Amino acid sequence: MSADSISSVGVPGETKIGEHRVGLTPQLAADIVSMGIEVRVEQGAGAGAGFPDAAYEAAGARLVDVDEAFDAALVLKVKEPNLAEAGRLSAGQTLFTFVHLAGNPPLRAPLEASGATILAYELLEDELGRNPILAPMSFIAGRLATQVGAHYLERTAGGRGVLLGSVPGTDPALAVVVGAGVVGSQAAEVAHGMGARVIIVDEREQRARELAQAIGPLAESVAPSRLAHVLAEASLLVGAVHRTGEAATHVVTREMIATMPAGSVAVDVAIDEGGCFETSRPTSHEEPTYTEHGVIHYCVPNMPSMVAHDATVALVAATGPHIRILLRDGIDGFRADEGRAKAIVLEGGSSTRS
Numbered sequence: 001m002s003a004d005s006i007s008s009v010g011v012p013g014e015t016k017i018g019e020h021r022v023g024l025t026p027q028l029a030a031d032i033v034s035m036g037i038e039v040r041v042e043q044g045a046g047a048g049a050g051f052p053d054a055a056y057e058a059a060g061a062r063l064v065d066v067d068e069a070f071d072a073a074l075v076l077k078v079k080e081p082n083l084a085e086a087g088r089l090s091a092g093q094t095l096f097t098f099v100h101l102a103g104n105p106p107l108r109a110p111l112e113a114s115g116a117t118i119l120a121y122e123l124l125e126d127e128l129g130r131n132p133i134l135a136p137m138s139f140i141a142g143r144l145a146t147q148v149g150a151h152y153l154e155r156t157a158g159g160r161g162v163l164l165g166s167v168p169g170t171d172p173a174l175a176v177v178v179g180a181g182v183v184g185s186q187a188a189e190v191a192h193g194m195g196a197r198v199i200i201v202d203e204r205e206q207r208a209r210e211l212a213q214a215i216g217p218l219a220e221s222v223a224p225s226r227l228a229h230v231l232a233e234a235s236l237l238v239g240a241v242h243r244t245g246e247a248a249t250h251v252v253t254r255e256m257i258a259t260m261p262a263g264s265v266a267v268d269v270a271i272d273e274g275g276c277f278e279t280s281r282p283t284s285h286e287e288p289t290y291t292e293h294g295v296i297h298y299c300v301p302n303m304p305s306m307v308a309h310d311a312t313v314a315l316v317a318a319t320g321p322h323i324r325i326l327l328r329d330g331i332d333g334f335r336a337d338e339g340r341a342k343a344i345v346l347e348g349g350s351s352t353r354s
Contacts, residue, residue, distance in 0.1 A: 006094070006327050008038040010064075010072025013045035016079045018285025018300070020048025020308035023076035023097065025316045026055040028323070033060035037327060042069040049312040074326065078315065079302055083110055091115030091348060094331065096323065098122055098137075099345055102247040103273040115349040117331060121315075123245055124322060125339035131244060133322070135182050136314035138269075140304040142186025142240060145267040146175065148303075149236040150194060152265045152289060152296050159296060160263025162235055165195020172197040172218060174233050178251055178276065179240030180208045180221075183269045187238040192216050196236070201227050227252070232259040237295075239268040241276040248273040254293070262294035271299040 009032055011024045022045050024032075029039045039061040043053055053063055069075070070088040077097035081089070087110060089095060099120035101108055111118050121133040146164070153173070155161035166172040175191035177184045180202035188211065192198045198219040202208040208221035222230055231237060231252070237260065241248050248270040257266065257279050270276040279292045283299045285306070290297050304311035322343075326334045335341045345351070 006037065006073045006330065008040060008072040008074070009327070010069040010075045011039070011041045011045055011061075012066050012069040012075065012077060012085070013042045014078055015082060015085065016302055019079055019302050019305045021078040021302075021305055021312045021315065022046040022049050022051060023078050023316075023319075025312060026051055026059040026061070028316055028320050029056055029061045030059035031320075031324070032327065035327060038062065038072075040064045040069050040072050042066050045069075046312075049308040051312070074323075076319075076323070078312075080104060080107060081111075083107070086110035086114060089114035089116040093117070094119065094326070096121070096319070096326070098134075098272075100272045101345060102245060103271075111346055112349045112351070116346070117344065117348060118346040119326075119334075119343045120345045121319065121343070123345065124343035125244075127339060129339075133315070133318045136318055137304050137311065138182035138242070139186050140307060140311055140314065141269050142183035142238075143190050144303050144306055145183070145187045145238045145240070145269050146190040146194070146236070148288075148298055149175070149238065149265045149267045152298060153235055153263070155263075158263070158289070158291070159265060160235065160261060163195075164191055164236065173235040174199065174230070175236040175238065176201065176227075176230055176234040177238045177240055178202070178227065179238075179242065179270075180204060180211045181240060181242050183242065184238070184240035185211055185215075187240055187267075187269075188212075188215055188219060191236065191238075192219050199230050199234075201230075224251070228256045228259065231256050232261075234260055235264050237264070237266040237277075239266070239270050239276040239280070241270045242273070246273070248276040250276060250278040252277040252279075254278045257295050258293040260293070260295050263296070264294075265296045265298065267298045269303065272301045275299060 094117040096119040153159035175196040212219040212221040268280040
């Protein structure tokens with residue numbers, strides 16, 4: 001191990017409303033313990049994801065309270081810390097989690113004041129410039145976006161009372177997906193699989209065309225200039241715009257939302273970065289929707305928590321290799337790789353990004 005190697009890992013329970021994922025599985029905990037590193041897991045932290053305390057104890061981890069979990073040299077979380085959690089951090093510690101500072105500017109000052117080093121899952125890149133930790137969560141969120149949208153289209157859920165897929169005597173419902181990345185591709189694929197007509201819109205028009213062709217005969221793409229026109233017929237709108245490390249832009253205006261049929265549904269998966277609909281504001285799993293201009297809005301920032309077990313397994317499979325490198329080589333070894341270095345948001349309280 002390097003001279004600045006990490007001696008302890010802390011895993012606090014998540015505090016965001018409706019968040020059931022956990023930053024470490026018992027399997028990876030056992031691997032870390034085998035490296036001679038102490039693992040502290042807050043009691044009950046993994047219960048919502050199907051990982052009981054006993055599984056962590058069997059892996060060699062120590063069950064602790066929240067104070068001890070946050071006192072470790074390396075703290076592993078899932079969602080960004082709240083202001084109180086940011087206040088628990090101090091110089092010499094490292095936090096590795098989703099941070100999304102672009103969508104939550106007030107969090108920057110307390111993180112800087114802590115003096116801790118902050119590593120952001122969503123900014124880490126692989127050799128091809130992709131975001132390998134964000135990708136599995138985006139995959140899940142995209143598939144869930146269509147699933148929840150279909151639910152809220154039901155009349156009993158407040159929607160206009162249509163199926164995404166056609167039934168005899170009706171036309172397929174129209175699902176419009178804005179963004180052709182991981183989220184958008186999965187949302188479009190699920191909507192097409194349910195029998196909906198799918199329109200994909202992206203400023204990268206060639207990418208949108210290729211995605212539509214790959215999905216199937218009921219999928220097509222249109223230029224961004226046609227977005228307002230197609231939304232007037234849409235039953236479901238999925239916002240899947242993503243720009244790494246940047247706040248989302250409002251590509252769907254309030255006026256566009258107002259043209260959608262009453263009882264249609266708008267799911268903004270970009271809400272972590274501030275949302276890509278002008279009418280979006282964050283909601284929670286406890287109160288997931290609100291209605292504006294007759295359109296049901298679903299803007300839950302932590303959608304993958306709906307499938308917390310699978311999401312945790314997928315997340316830790318993605319974070320595990322980078323955690324191991326951090327534990328083995330310290331922050332200097334982590335920084336040596338250009339893609340991993342991009343995940344370092346703050347080092348010792350100082351910004352590493354312009």
